Structure formats: structure tokens, C-alpha cells
Amino acid sequence: MELSGGRTKIGALLKTEATGEEVTVKGWVRTKRGNKNVAFIALNDGSTIHNIQLVVAPAQFDEELLKQITTGACVRATGRLVESMGSGQPVEIQVTELELYGTADPESYPLQKKGHSLEFLREIAYLRPRTNTFGAVLRIRHAMAYAIHKYFNEKGYVYLHTPIITGSDAEGAGQMFTVTTFDLDNVPQTENGAVDFSQDFFGKHTNLTVSGQLEGELGAMALSEIYTFGPTFRAENSNTPRHLAEFWMIEPEIAFFELEDNMNLAEDFIKSLVRYALDHCADDIAFLAKMYDEELIDRLKFVVDNDFVRLDYTEGIDILMKSGQKFEFPVSWGLDLQSEHERYLVEQHFKKPVILINYPKEIKAFYMKQNDDGKTVRAMDVLFPKIGEIIGGSQREENLAKLTARINELGIPEKDVWWYLDTRRFGTAPHSGFGLGFERLLLFVTGMANIRDVIPFPRTPKNAEF
Numbered sequence: 001m002e003l004s005g006g007r008t009k010i011g012a013l014l015k016t017e018a019t020g021e022e023v024t025v026k027g028w029v030r031t032k033r034g035n036k037n038v039a040f041i042a043l044n045d046g047s048t049i050h051n052i053q054l055v056v057a058p059a060q061f062d063e064e065l066l067k068q069i070t071t072g073a074c075v076r077a078t079g080r081l082v083e084s085m086g087s088g089q090p091v092e093i094q095v096t097e098l099e100l101y102g103t104a105d106p107e108s109y110p111l112q113k114k115g116h117s118l119e120f121l122r123e124i125a126y127l128r129p130r131t132n133t134f135g136a137v138l139r140i141r142h143a144m145a146y147a148i149h150k151y152f153n154e155k156g157y158v159y160l161h162t163p164i165i166t167g168s169d170a171e172g173a174g175q176m177f178t179v180t181t182f183d184l185d186n187v188p189q190t191e192n193g194a195v196d197f198s199q200d201f202f203g204k205h206t207n208l209t210v211s212g213q214l215e216g217e218l219g220a221m222a223l224s225e226i227y228t229f230g231p232t233f234r235a236e237n238s239n240t241p242r243h244l245a246e247f248w249m250i251e252p253e254i255a256f257f258e259l260e261d262n263m264n265l266a267e268d269f270i271k272s273l274v275r276y277a278l279d280h281c282a283d284d285i286a287f288l289a290k291m292y293d294e295e296l297i298d299r300l301k302f303v304v305d306n307d308f309v310r311l312d313y314t315e316g317i318d319i320l321m322k323s324g325q326k327f328e329f330p331v332s333w334g335l336d337l338q339s340e341h342e343r344y345l346v347e348q349h350f351k352k353p354v355i356l357i358n359y360p361k362e363i364k365a366f367y368m369k370q371n372d373d374g375k376t377v378r379a380m381d382v383l384f385p386k387i388g389e390i391i392g393g394s395q396r397e398e399n400l401a402k403l404t405a406r407i408n409e410l411g412i413p414e415k416d417v418w419w420y421l422d423t424r425r426f427g428t429a430p431h432s433g434f435g436l437g438f439e440r441l442l443l444f445v446t447g448m449a450n451i452r453d454v455i456p457f458p459r460t461p462k463n464a465e466f
């Protein structure tokens with residue numbers, strides 16, 4: 001079997017027969033139990049949700065060494081791979097050699113016991129990858145990132161790296177983190193007392209990007225089909241289970257796509273990702289289903305097997321108004337739907353994912369293609385059970401005059417977006433795209449309830465310790 005770092009991975013061993021051969025494993029102790037005749041150590045190396053059982057005869061080892069092998073300690077074990085007598089695992093290792101790499105003092109190691117709350121684990125996020133839950137979540141997160149690149153690569157899309165530092169506010173929502181090298185105790189000012197960004201590092205005001213879309217469009221107007229996949233940053237002070245200040249977004253942008261094509265891509269994309277998870281992450285998903293969400297697997301299969309509903313915003317509002325439901329935010333045409341409304345449509349009314357299109361222009365970004373009614377734009381949001389909005393996208397306004405008029409109406413200075421407007425000046429084309437929130441996808445696939453639990457190091461208001 002293949003060695004990595006002088007050991008066989010536990011995931012690979014657990015898939016083999018009891019050969020009786022000598023093997024070496026390395027990992028972190030989950031539990032140790034037993035008596036003076038035999039000790040059982042459950043060892044995990046992160047390659048799988050399952051532990052391998054080490055069977056140790058205490059008489060053959062130094063007593064001090066065995067005493068130090070406690071939960072959290074890191075060890076190497078060498079021994080024969082044999083069929084397991086106990087239930088729960090097919091094979092185990094009869095240990096002949098033990099080496100202790102690192103102890104974990106039982107008095108102070110925070111993951112001493114099982115069954116810590118997710119809230120507690122967030123406070124020790126730097127250690128939580130050592131738990132079953134976060135091992136599973138992080139392996140699924142990796143698998144989904146891989147599946148995303150695989151999906152687009154097979155379709156011939158180009159992965160475009162858009163900048164993280166930018167001067168633009170793509171969504172026009174103003175929720176940006178400024179990037180500066182100014183000494184904050186001594187910020188240069190202009191004559192009229194404003195901050196003088198001309199003296200800053202980039203010679204202008206810059207921020208962390210809220211979306212790679214605008215630059216993505218520049219790529220699509222040359223390469224036809226691109227996608228971005230990178231971190232995005234929003235300084236929105238919303239402490240909800242669905243918002244992060246730093247999250248990852250996947251943004252395909254496609255020349256010659258109309259809204260209909262965009263919807264077809266979004267539906268196929270998300271179904272293929274969920275299918276990939278079901279096919280490749282079965283052990284981890286089964287674990288999370290057992291621990292947190294019994295309906296998880298059915299929900300995943302349901303999404304793969306059923307067509308999404310496609311519906312006009314106006315019809316959606318109609319359904320909500322006739323629902324007889326009491327919503328915290330009252331419903332009328334023009335309302336920026338809240339997750340309570342989105343989830344009503346998806347979970348109560350249609351019982352299926354919904355793609356809502358043609359939103360009022362007032363509640364959507366400046367770049368969306370304007371419909372002939374003068375009121376709505378060719379927006380599309382994909383709404384999911386338990387999540388609400390998982391994808392936001394649109395056909396883009398490719399007409400220079402209409403786009404300029406909208407920018408002026410919204411008071412966006414043309415000097416900030418002249419380069420974007422140039423794409424409409426030189427070889428403009430119909431095009432569309434969308435953004436999938438990576439962590440929202442992971443919420444859906446893992447069944448976790450809080451977005452802080454699907455990213456290794458969550459960034460939320462007042463939280464950036466590690």
C-alpha cells in the first residue's frame with residue numbers, strides 16, 4: 001500500500017482485507033480504554049471519518065509511555081493488520097511499536113470529551129478540525145471545490161483570477177472593507193477635510209472585493225466562458241446563520257447567454273455538485289445525517305431528481321400575499337424578499353427549489369438587463385430549502401445607453417466604471433452569469449445549520465481571533 005510520510009493512511013487501510021502484514025499508521029488519539037491486560041486506542045488521521053483500532057498489550061510497553069497516550073496525543077503505531085474481533089470495524093492493528101510524537105495534557109486539552117456543542121467548538125475553531133464533525137465538513141468542502149473546477153473544466157470554461165483588491169463596488173451596496181496603508185493616527189486630508197486617497201498606496205480609494213463579476217465580464221467578452229472562484233468580503237453587520245464577512249463565491253460569466261441559458265446552467269451546475277457529493281462523500285454525509293439532520297440524504301436526492309420551479313417575482317409576491325402567513329416583513333410588490341419569504345415559497349408552497357426571475361430594478365444591482373416594462377430587470381435568484389438564496393445572478397445590460405442611464409440614475413460616478421462601460425462600447429454582446437455562495441452550498445450539502453460551521457476560520461462581526 002502507498003506510503004505517505006512513512007505511514008499508510010487510515011482511510012486506505014480500512015478499505016483493505018486483514019492481510020496480517022505489518023503496517024504503520026500515524027495520527028491523533030480519539031479515545032483510549034481497556035484494562036491492565038489490553039488497551040484499545042482509537043486513532044484518526046483525518047483521511048476518513050472512521051478511526052482505526054489499535055490493540056495494545058500493556059505488558060509489552062513502558063508504563064510511562066502508555067500513560068501519556070491520552071485523547072489528543074499524536075502517535076505512530078506499527079503492528080500487524082488483523083481482522084477485528086470487536087464489532088464496529090473490519091480490521092485492527094496489533095501493535096508492536098509505539099512512538100509518541102506529542103502529548104495532550106488531559107487537564108487542559110479542550111477536546112477531552114465527546115459531544116461538545118457547536119457553539120463551544122466555534123470558540124476553539126483552531127482545534128475543531130480534530131472533531132468528527134469538522135473532519136467531515138472539511139473533507140466535503142474540499143470535494144465540492146474540486147467538483148466545481150472539474151465541472152467547469154469539462155465544459156471548457158476558463159478559470160479567471162479576478163483581483164481581491166479593487167476600486168469598485170460591484171454590487172453597489174457599499175458594504176466594503178477599505179484597504180489602505182495610511183497611518184490611521186495621521187490620515188492625509190484634502191483642503192476640505194476629506195480623506196486624501198490620492199496619497200494612499202494605490203493613489204485612490206480601494207477595498208476588498210465584494211464580487212469578481214465586473215472583472216469576470218471583461219474576461220467573458222474575450223474568452224466567452226469563464227468562471228471565478230475566490231474569496232469575497234462584505235462588511236454587512238448581519239449576524240445571521242447565513243452571512244459571513246469573508247466567504248467564497250463561484251461566478252461563471254458567459255457570452256451569448258440569455259437568462260434562460262443562465263437558469264439552465266445554474267440548475268445543472270448545482271445538481272451536478274450535489275450528485276458529486278452523494279457519490280463521493282457518502283461516509284461523511286451519512287455521519288452528518290446521523291448526528292444533525294436525519295432528512296439530509298433525502299433532501300439531497302430530491303434536489304438532484306426534481307426540476308426547479310421557475311417563477312416571476314411578481315407571481316411569487318402574489319403567492320406570498322395570498323398565503324395567509326404572518327411574515328415579520330410584510331409583503332407587497334417591490335419588497336426585497338427576506339429568507340422567511342424565500343423559504344415559504346420553497347418549503348411550504350412549491351416544496352421544491354425555485355428560480356425567481358424578473359425582480360424590480362430598485363432592489364437589484366445596476367448591471368442587470370432592463371426589461372421592456374421599465375420596472376423589472378432580468379435577475380434570477382435560486383432559492384433552496386433551509387437556505388433561502390443560494391445563487392444570485394442575471395442577464396447583463398449590454399446596451400451602453402441604457403446602462404449609462406441607469407448608472408447616472410443611481411449616482412454612480414462614471415469615472416469609477418469607465419473601463420466597465422468600455423466593454424459595451426467595443427464589441428458588446430448579450431451575456432449572463434451568476435454567483436453561487438460556496439458556504440451556502442456547503443450548508444445545504446452538509447446539513448449544518450450555521451454558516452460559521454462550514455468554513456475553517458469564520459469571519460463575522462467581532463470575530464477574527466484565529
Ligand code: 4AD
Binds near residue numbers: 252390
Ligand atoms: O446575490 P449576490 O450579492 O450576487 C453577486 O455578488 C453577483 N455579483 C453574482 C453574479 O451575478 N456574478 O451574491 C451571490 C451569492 C448569494 O446568492 C449567496 O449565496 C452568497 O453569494 N452570499 C453570501 N454568502 C455568505 N455570506 C454573505 N454575506 C453572502 N452574501 C452573498
Ligand code: MG
Binds near residue numbers: 381391
Ligand atoms: Mg443576491
